[in-house]
Amino acid sequence: MFHSTCRRSFVSGRAQFFCALLAIVVLLAGSCRATLAQAAAAGQAKSDNASTVSASDLDQAKSLLSTSHWNDAAPLVQSYLVQHPESADAHALMGLILYRQHQPRESMKEFMRESELADLSAFDLRVFALDCAAIPDLPEAEKWLQRSLDVNDQDAATWEALGHVRFSSQHYESTIEALNRALEIAPRTVSSEALIGLANERLAHLDAAEAAYRQAIAWQADREVKDSIPFVGLGRVLLNNNQPQDAIPFLQVGAKAPQPSSEAHELLGLAYSKTGRNGEAAAELEAAIRIQPHEARLHLMLGRIYRTLGAKEKADAEQAQYAKLKESAAP
Amino acid sequence: MRYKPALNVASARLCNPSAWKAAALVACILCNGIQMTHSQSCDQSLGIHFTEKAAAYGVNFHHRANHTSMSYPLEVMGSGVALLDYDNDGRLDIFLVNGAAFPDPNPSKQAPQKSGPEYWNRLYHQKSDGSFEDVTAKAGLAGEGYGMGVAVGDYDNDGNEDLFVTGFPHNHLYHNNGNGTFTDVTDAAGVAGEGWSTSAAWVDLDQDGFLDLVVLRYFKWDFDDKDCPTPDGVRSYCDPKVFPAIEPLVYRNDKHGHFVEVARKIGIDKPSKGLGIAIADYNRDGKIDVYVANDGMDEFLYRNKGNGTFEETGVSANVATDENGRNFAGMGVVFEDLNNDGLPDIVVTDLAQQTYPLFLNQGNGTFDYASSTAGLTRLTMSHSAWGIQALDAGNRGVRDLIAAQGHVNVDIQKDNPQLNYLEPPLLLRNAGRVYQDASACLGDISKQPFAGRGLATGDLDNDGLVDVVMTGNDGQAYILHNESSKARHWITIQLVGVQSNRDGIGAEVRVTTAKTKQFATVSTSGSYESSSDKRVHFGLGDEDSVKSVEIRWPSGAKQTIVPPSTDRFYTVTEGKGVTAVSCGKHPCATQPVHPSA
Numbered sequence: 001m002f003h004s005t006c007r008r009s010f011v012s013g014r015a016q017f018f019c020a021l022l023a024i025v026v027l028l029a030g031s032c033r034a035t036l037a038q039a040a041a042a043g044q045a046k047s048d049n050a051s052t053v054s055a056s057d058l059d060q061a062k063s064l065l066s067t068s069h070w071n072d073a074a075p076l077v078q079s080y081l082v083q084h085p086e087s088a089d090a091h092a093l094m095g096l097i098l099y100r101q102h103q104p105r106e107s108m109k110e111f112m113r114e115s116e117l118a119d120l121s122a123f124d125l126r127v128f129a130l131d132c133a134a135i136p137d138l139p140e141a142e143k144w145l146q147r148s149l150d151v152n153d154q155d156a157a158t159w160e161a162l163g164h165v166r167f168s169s170q171h172y173e174s175t176i177e178a179l180n181r182a183l184e185i186a187p188r189t190v191s192s193e194a195l196i197g198l199a200n201e202r203l204a205h206l207d208a209a210e211a212a213y214r215q216a217i218a219w220q221a222d223r224e225v226k227d228s229i230p231f232v233g234l235g236r237v238l239l240n241n242n243q244p245q246d247a248i249p250f251l252q253v254g255a256k257a258p259q260p261s262s263e264a265h266e267l268l269g270l271a272y273s274k275t276g277r278n279g280e281a282a283a284e285l286e287a288a289i290r291i292q293p294h295e296a297r298l299h300l301m302l303g304r305i306y307r308t309l310g311a312k313e314k315a316d317a318e319q320a321q322y323a324k325l326k327e328s329a330a331p
Numbered sequence: 332m333r334y335k336p337a338l339n340v341a342s343a344r345l346c347n348p349s350a351w352k353a354a355a356l357v358a359c360i361l362c363n364g365i366q367m368t369h370s371q372s373c374d375q376s377l378g379i380h381f382t383e384k385a386a387a388y389g390v391n392f393h394h395r396a397n398h399t400s401m402s403y404p405l406e407v408m409g410s411g412v413a414l415l416d417y418d419n420d421g422r423l424d425i426f427l428v429n430g431a432a433f434p435d436p437n438p439s440k441q442a443p444q445k446s447g448p449e450y451w452n453r454l455y456h457q458k459s460d461g462s463f464e465d466v467t468a469k470a471g472l473a474g475e476g477y478g479m480g481v482a483v484g485d486y487d488n489d490g491n492e493d494l495f496v497t498g499f500p501h502n503h504l505y506h507n508n509g510n511g512t513f514t515d516v517t518d519a520a521g522v523a524g525e526g527w528s529t530s531a532a533w534v535d536l537d538q539d540g541f542l543d544l545v546v547l548r549y550f551k552w553d554f555d556d557k558d559c560p561t562p563d564g565v566r567s568y569c570d571p572k573v574f575p576a577i578e579p580l581v582y583r584n585d586k587h588g589h590f591v592e593v594a595r596k597i598g599i600d601k602p603s604k605g606l607g608i609a610i611a612d613y614n615r616d617g618k619i620d621v622y623v624a625n626d627g628m629d630e631f632l633y634r635n636k637g638n639g640t641f642e643e644t645g646v647s648a649n650v651a652t653d654e655n656g657r658n659f660a661g662m663g664v665v666f667e668d669l670n671n672d673g674l675p676d677i678v679v680t681d682l683a684q685q686t687y688p689l690f691l692n693q694g695n696g697t698f699d700y701a702s703s704t705a706g707l708t709r710l711t712m713s714h715s716a717w718g719i720q721a722l723d724a725g726n727r728g729v730r731d732l733i734a735a736q737g738h739v740n741v742d743i744q745k746d747n748p749q750l751n752y753l754e755p756p757l758l759l760r761n762a763g764r765v766y767q768d769a770s771a772c773l774g775d776i777s778k779q780p781f782a783g784r785g786l787a788t789g790d791l792d793n794d795g796l797v798d799v800v801m802t803g804n805d806g807q808a809y810i811l812h813n814e815s816s817k818a819r820h821w822i823t824i825q826l827v828g829v830q831s832n833r834d835g836i837g838a839e840v841r842v843t844t845a846k847t848k849q850f851a852t853v854s855t856s857g858s859y860e861s862s863s864d865k866r867v868h869f870g871l872g873d874e875d876s877v878k879s880v881e882i883r884w885p886s887g888a889k890q891t892i893v894p895p896s897t898d899r900f901y902t903v904t905e906g907k908g909v910t911a912v913s914c915g916k917h918p919c920a921t922q923p924v925h926p927s928a
Contacts, residue, residue, distance in 0.1 A: 139563070170747045202684075203749055204713040240708045270654065297656025304649060307697075319646055322656070326629070 061093060070100040088118035096127055104131035122152035126161060133161075138169045156186035163195055172199040188219045194230040201237065210237045217250075228257035232264045239267060244274035255284065262291035266298060273305055281305045296325035373772035377760060378816035379725045381799070383776045385810040389463045392427045392453050396805035397443070397477075398741070399435035402568045403554060405443075405499055405527065406430075407739050407782075408606075411480040411718075411860030412802050414789035415492045417470075418511055421913070422457040423789045423864055425800055427808055428478035428496060429453065433554075440554040442500050443477035452478050452496065461792050471513050476501055480785075480860030484533025484542045486584055488833040497528035497546060497860070500553070506588075522590050524580045527552055532608045532856030534619055535832045535885050536597065537639050541584040542832045545621060547605030550574035567742055571626050576602035579623070598641040599633050609666035609857035610837065611675035613648070614696045617887065619837045619852075622650070624661030624679050647697070650677055650690045654700035659685040660739075663719040663786070663859035668692075668850045669730050669761070673841070675852060678707075680716035680734055680859070683750045687711040687719075687734070706765040713750070714757060715739065718786025718859040722797045724758065724772075726819035726870030728847050732759040732766065733773075735783030735801040735859075753780035756801060756811075773811060781806050789864025793915030795821045795898055797868050802861075820871040820897040822880075823915075826853055829905040830886035837885040840867050844874045871897055 057076045064073035074097050081090045095110035111128040114120060120128065129144035145162045149155070159182035166175040176199050179192045186192070197212035216230035235251035238244070248271045254264035269284030285302040292298060303318030373380065385391070396406045410428035417424050431443035431450045445451055452474035455463040467473055472494070480497040487493070491507035501523040505513040517523045527549045533542040552574050559569035581599045582590035594600040599621065607624030614620070618635035625631060629651035633641040645651035652658055663680040670676065674692035681687060686708045690698035702708050716734035724731045736754035743750045755777050760769035770777045785802035792798070796813035803809070822842065826835025838853040851867040871877070875897050882890045884905050892909055894901055899919070902911035 170749075172749055204709075206709060240703055240712075242703045242706070242708075266655070297652065300646065300652060300656040301654075322646070 058087075058090060058093070065093065065096065068100075070097050073097055074101070086117060088114045091117065092121075092124050095124065095131075099127050099131055099134075102134070104134040107131045122148045122155060122158065125151065126155070126158045129165070130161060133165050133168065136168065138165055141165045142169065154185055156182040156189065156192075159185065160189070160192050160195070163192065163199075167195060167199055167202075170202070172202045175199040190216045190220050190227045190230065193219065194227065194233060197230060197233045197237075201233070206237055206241060210234060210241075213237065225258070226253065228254040228260065228264060231257075232261065232267065235264075235267050235271065239271060239274075244271040247271045248275070255287070260287075260291075262288040262295065262298070265291070266301065269301070269305070273308070278305050278308050282309060294325060296322050296329065299325065371771060373769070377725060377769060377772060378727075378818070379731075379758070379760065379769055379772040380814045380816075381724075381758075381773045381776075381811040382814050383774060383779075383809050384812045385808055388461070388810055389465075390425060390455050390808060390810060392429075392455075392802075392808040393449070394427070394802055394805055394808070395430045395432075395450050397430050397432055397435075398805060399433075399437075400566070401436045401556065402559075402566055402741075403437070404549075404552065404568055404571075404574075405477060407568060407741065407804055408529070408549070409477070409479050409498075409784060409804060409860065410802055411478075411497075411530075411785035411862070412787045412800050412808065413481040413483050413494065413855075413862035414787045414791070414800060414864045415483045415494075415855075415862065417454070417492050417494075417507055418456065419490070420457075420459075422459070422793065423791050424457050425455040425463065425808075425810075426472070426481055426483075426494060426862075427453045427455070427802060428481050428498070428785070428860070429474070430805075431477040433477070436556070437554045438556065445474055445476070448473075457791065466511065470511060471515070472505060474498075475503060475515075479528060480530045481862050482531035482533050482544070483855045483862040483865070484544075484836060485833045486533065486542045486544070487588060488541065488828075490833060492834075495522070495531055495533070495544060495546075497531050499527045500525060502528050502531075502546060516588065520588060520590050521592075522546075522580075522582050524548075526577060528580070529606050530608045530856070530860050532610055532621070532854070533834070533836055534610045534621070534854075534856070535837055536581070536619070536635075536641075537583060538618075538885055538887075539584075539586070540828070540830055540832055540886065541586050542834065542836060543584050544580075544582040544590065545599060545608060546580040546582070547603070547608055547623060548577045548579060549606065549626070550604050551577045561742060561746060563745065565742065565745075568740055571604050574604075576604050576625075576628065578602050579605055597639060598636075598643070601631060601643050603631060604628055605631075606662045607664035607679065607857075607859050609664045609677075610854050611666040611852045612839065613666075613675050613677075613692060613698075615674070615694075617883070619885070622664055622666050622677055624664040626660050626662065628658055630661050630679065644696075649698045649700065653686065653688050653702070657685075659688060662717045663734070663857075665719055665721045665732065665857055666854075667721045667730065667852065667857075669721060669732075671729060671847060671849055673848065673850050675850075678719065678721075678732060680719045682715040683713050683738060683747075685712070687714075687716065704764070706767070707759070710759060710766060710768055711757070714754060715750075716754075716757065717784045718801065718861055720786055720788045720799070720858050720863060722788050722799070723821075723868065723870035724760070724769075724797070724813065725815045726796065726821045726872065727761075728844075728849065728870050728872040728874075729761040729763075731761045731769070733757070733786065733788070733799055734759075735786040735803075737780070737782040737784070737804070751780060753782055755780050756783055756786075756809075776809060776811065781809075784859065785861040786858050787861040787863040789866070790823065790868060790915070793900065793913070794917065795823070795915060819873065820875050821869060822871060822877055822894060822897050823866050823868045823900045824880060824882075825866045825900065825902045826882065826884075827902060827904040827910065828884060828886070829907075830888060831884040831905055834865050835884065835905070836865065839883040841881040841883075842869045842871075843878045843881070844871060844876065845878065846872070846874055866900070 061073040061076035091110045091114035095107045098107035108131045125148035129141045133141035163178040182192045193216035197209045200209035213230040213234035231250045232254035235247040238247035251268035255268045265284045265288035269281040272281035282305045299318045300322040303315045306315035398406045413426040414423045432446040433443040454470045454472045456466040476498045478498040482495045491509045494505040496503045503517045506516045531546040536543040557569045561567045581594040583593045604626040621633040623631040632645040634644045659681040661679045665678045677690040686702045689701045691701045715738040716736045718735040721730040734757045738752045758769045759766040782804040799811040801809045828835045835853045842849045855862045880892045900913040904910040
């Protein structure tokens with residue numbers, strides 16, 4: 001009972017955590033690409049001592065970074081740094097690459113090195129902060145995001161990153177404040193609005209959460225590829241409001257996303273089971289388990305549905321799998 | 332403005348293992364939504380109203396938790412309360428469990444001691460004027476060790492209620508001598524146990540007419556110095572996952588003042604982190620079953636196989652987890668018919684962001700998780716609760732729920748600014764298919780947050796309205812006097828077993844009126860670490876007559892009475908019928924008639 005917030009299934013929690021981090025990465029991908037040219041330009045000014053050939057390599061690396069080819073860019077920047085260990089720009093690029101490669105500690109070292117050579121840009125401060133978040137050291141992450149905003153408070157991505165960090169710190173009111181700042185600068189940003197919905201869920205403001213998710217969904221009405229997070233969030237809120245029938249269409253969108261989360265299938269399965277559509281419920285739980293086969297509780301949920309369907313043997317098998325996975329996860 | 336990251340600061344924090352706790356905290360960020368609904372004023376049309384009267388009644392108990400710099404888990408878990416009529420004067424008395432002193436820190440693992448009167452357990456005797464007097468010393472109930480819970484039962488069938496007090500490092504059984512004093516018979520009875528015990532239940536497991544005893548233990552612990560810092564690096568309370576689960580203790584009564592530990596023999600022996608226990612016959616086979624609320628692991632439902640042994644069926648009965656298969660921090664428990672369908676349901680208290688799970692009995696050996704359909708998801712997701720009981724607050728003929736609330740983690744607001752360590756109690760009014768927050772009808776205490784723990788119910792002043800007593804960790808006890816409308820009718824039944832245990836614990840009482848049928852199991856267990864009045868109370872709404880009261884005794888005997896009047900306390904003796912009638916606090920409007928069996 002201590003630390004209630006840590007009491008959820010750790011396997012599930014861990015998966016969700018990485019999903020959350022992934023969300024941050026995805027969130028920043030566009031903005032990083034957008035500001036890379038700016039960073040590169042700044043780097044060009046810093047790299048006065050670079051040789052012509054090496055500078056070309058660095059330009060090529062920047063080009064690769066702009067198309068998210070982190071792994072291809074890495075050896076070019078590393079080579080450049082061998083010849084130009086004092087290049088602040090190259091250290092900054094290496095820091096970014098290592099962040100993208102999920103090596104936050106190594107990334108941070110590069111930014112530290114850069115800071116010895118030059119002032120960090122608002123962008124670099126943000127990436128450094130996200131390294132802190134990835135470790136995770138959330139108070140430090142917040143500190144460096146604030147400092148990034150001191151340099152440039154008109155960067156919506158940094159405000160949104162601050163929202164993510166505050167959310168992870170379970171400071172939901174201030175999460176919403178940061179996200180609203182992000183939306184002032186970059187209106188109709190679906191990811192910001194969806195996170196406002198999630199923060200309101202955590203604050204038990206279900207009506208506000210529902211409104212935010214509906215807003216985020218409305219903003220992407222004419223998009224071919226939709227962000228599934230607000231759809232799943234709205235489905236979850238409606239389920240908690242005892243509106244499973246209303247939840248189904250939104251959860252169906254979430255479950256049909258190009259890379260659906262197991263949660264989308266799980267909640268859709270739950271909504272189906274609550275509306276008597278147990279065959280479809282079983283199919284959704286089976287889909288959720290294909291994504292997260294070692295999540296014990298999903299087997300328990302599926303076993304319950306099988307039992308309702310009269311499939312006793314399959315129900316028993318799922319229940320046994322639940323017990324087996326629980327036992328293996330026990331300390 | 333430009334900033335340069337300070338390598339020393341950042342790198343120092345990189346190596347902070349507590350930072351990983353933050354990762355675990357993040358684990359919940361995609362969890363289900365919550366809703367805190369606190370009505371600001373009491374809807375007078377509900378006819379429900381309580382007033383807190385501990386001081387007015389002379390009950391000035393203050394629980395001493397002995398919080399330390401070490402954040403030992405023991406400190407935040409107590410304690411319980413019991414409502415019992417220990418001197419058979421017809422008025423309920425109050426027993427309150429207390430903590431004890433131990434060193435800070437306690438590396439040598441010194442056993443906690445009740446080093447002074449401030450740590451005594453307390454027995455408050457109710458006088459004829461309704462006020463209470465502290466009779467602890469005279470009764471010999473000051474206690475030993477660090478008290479946790481209490482269970483009331485007449486284990487030797489002598490007509491006097493005995494007390495079992497759980498705690499650390501041992502438990503204590505106090506035999507009621509029938510003259511206002513108690514004798515500690517723990518050693519002779521063989522029920523000291525060891526370790527950290529929490530809730531206990533008196534129940535006749537083998538149907539031999541004598542109460543047996545089930546004692547839950549929390550986990551294996553003995554002042555172990557586990558440092559479980561917060562993300563800020565501050566020492567804090569450990570997640571129970573840190574400690575190994577432990578088997579409960581089950582004592583069979585040998586009818587001669589001695590008990591034999593039989594947990595393994597009868598199958599109530601799964602290692603658990605037990606905090607709450609309640610009894611009822613969930614599958615309607617005539618045998619009493621046992622539900623165990625566990626903390627952070629599967630909840631247990633022990634089905635009575637009828638041959639003296641039990642089988643744990645929580646998973647197959649759908650009561651082991653919530654509907655998403657998630658474990659929750661099970662603490663207090665109610666195991667009663669909450670929707671008047673003749674089947675005992677289950678509701679469990681837990682921590683904020685988990686929802687108080689409601690399991691409705693489907694009548695086929697399984698339960699349906701119904702928190703969202705009953706509105707509990709919205710109403711309880713932001714709350715944490717411990718003691719809980721079902722009571723018909725306004726005598727409407729349906730059972731409401733009342734819970735003592737507060738988070739376990741003293742520092743919770745540092746980690747979760749939107750959560751609270753201290754919370755006011757919660758009253759959930761049964762509005763048919765859904766519950767409504769009627770907490771404002773609890774009076775001023777609805778605005779007074781405290782670290783709620785124990786909770787017991789009983790009609791303290793015999794006015795036909797059920798009252799509530801709550802405890803606060805390291806705080807005072809609260810008496811919520813029920814001052815709801817007296818316009819509605821009621822009936823209260825006290826059983827006296829003959830073949831069955833004298834308390835009638837485990838008996839089922841079914842009241843039929845022209846409009847409704849209600850059903851209750853006689854029990855003193857349930858809630859959290861607490862023991863409620865053994866009498867069963869039924870609100871009747873506007874119905875002023877009862878067609879029948881059917882009793883199924885633990886012995887298997889069945890008995891039916893037709894009470895001639897409502898608004899009465901009836902004592903029914905097994906095989907004899909009504910043996911006493913009282914109108915309680917007020918004179919009877921008409922002379923009660925003593926009906927035959």
